[in-house]
Amino acid sequence: MGSRTKTHDPAKQRRRIFTANSFQQSKLISARLSKELQAKYKVKKIPVRQGDVVYITTGDFVGTEGKVLSVDYSKQRLEIEGISREKADKSKIMYPVSTSNVVIRRFGKVDQSRKRILERRAKMELEIEEEDISLAEVEALEEE
Structure with a gap:
């Protein structure tokens, strides 16, 4: 992420993601905007923030819409309202979702x-x- 020369080496790509500073990590958690928001703002992707309403496009929870409760910048994952798993002891835990699997429907603030x-x-x-x-x-x- 820091160098201007691009590499196709997967190990170097992963290393850049894992060693990214906070500014670079915030850029990595960008998600697509819905078609309505794209038409309104003329922008395709923007970093996800707490409070945004997102729609899940792939995975076990496809079709679910919820509010972003927290953003984990280091792991590049979102915790979304209503998306949880049940552990063996019947307690519920939040299920992390990647930003590549969501579309922003509405901005929180x-x-x-x-x-x-x-x-x-x-x-x-x-x-x-x-x-x-x-x-x-x-x-x-x-x-x-």
Whole structure:
């Protein structure tokens, strides 16, 4: 995560995940937004926070929607309301869910920092779209 050169070595990829600092870990727990939120904010992924309402897309609890109770940055797992397992002694424990298996349906609280993230990422995507248009125009001119 720290170096600019990319590697395809799985061991190095895992090492980067396990040795990531807190800023990098917060970026690793990003989840997709629902189609409605994507259309509204023009952003595809954003870090999950406590209080967000998520929908589980894969696994044993597929189709379940719940509020995020806690986020474990080091393990990159979420604890979601209503998602639990029963142990042998009949006690219930929270079942951790990976951020890759959820879609954010609603934000819990949109504070200043999250607003800045949404504005910055939406602006970046708009700039990319403008560049794509200009490249298409250039290619059309070259063909003529």
